[in-house]
Amino acid sequence: MGRRLRRDRHVAPRPMGGHPELDGAELVAxxxxxxxxxxxxxxxxxxxxxxxxxxxxxxxxLAFWARRQAHETTVHRVDAESARGGASAPIATEFAVDGVDELLRGFHARPKSRVRTESPRVLRVRVSDADAAWTVRLSPEPPVTTRDADTEAECELAGPAEEVYLALWNRRPVPAMSGDPVLATLWRNTSAVI
Structure with a gap:
């Protein structure tokens, strides 16, 4: 993305370069x-x-790319810390809430989302350490998510924002689940971003 954002200003997707054939200190540099x-x-x-x-x-x-790169880096940082062993560095509550919002209302609003049900179902996502909840309406179409808790949900995934953020990215187990476990399993099995 680098220079292209400022200099080239491409308004259509561009092919990505290949991965570097580096390891160890060279890869870190x-x-x-x-x-x-x-x-x-x-x-x-x-x-x-x-x-x-x-x-x-x-x-x-600009706000899109700053947000996207911050969340991309955070999820991969957690992956690296997990591979190294030990605890991950904490993720701020407000940042985690924003990441949940990006995932639910951004990534899973796209036609590529595989989180679908044959008949209409409702999943709720709620964080316990901030005033934030999302209603995810599932159907044969891409999910439609609103930032509210106004509709009755058949399943709720809940917990501290950091834990919910990482659970929705399938990096940790869901902290708490109530209602129909089929919807929690559906999320885990089909929510990978492609």
Whole structure:
């Protein structure tokens, strides 16, 4: 994404480059350089820059890419910490709530979402350490998610925002589930982002 955001301003998807054939210290140095270039690009971009985005949500392309890269980095950081063993660094509540929102109302609003049911069903996601809940309406079409708890749900996934965030990305078990466990299993089995 780097220079393309600021210089080229592509408004359509571009092919990704291949993965580097690096390991160990060279891979870490490549990652740090890439991370620095990403931050420089985001910091130097005009607030109204126009470029490709692939999810609904943030008010600008710059806000989209800052948000997307922050959540991408966080989930992969948790993966790396898990592979290393030991505890993961904490994730701030407000950031985790935003990540749940991006996943439910962004990624799973797209036609690519495989979280579907033959007949209409309702799943609730609720965080216990912030005033945030989502109603996910399931059907043969992509899920439709609203930021509310106004509708009766058949299943609820709940817990602290950090734990719900990581559970919805299938990095941790769901902290608490009530109602029909079939919907919790459906999420775990079909929610991988492709």
């Amino acid at each position: 490549w990652y740090r350089d890439s991370h620095r270039r990403l931050l420089d690009t985001l910091a130097g971009a005009a607030p109204d820059v126009e470029c490709f985005t692939f999810l609904p949500g943030p008010p600008s392309a």
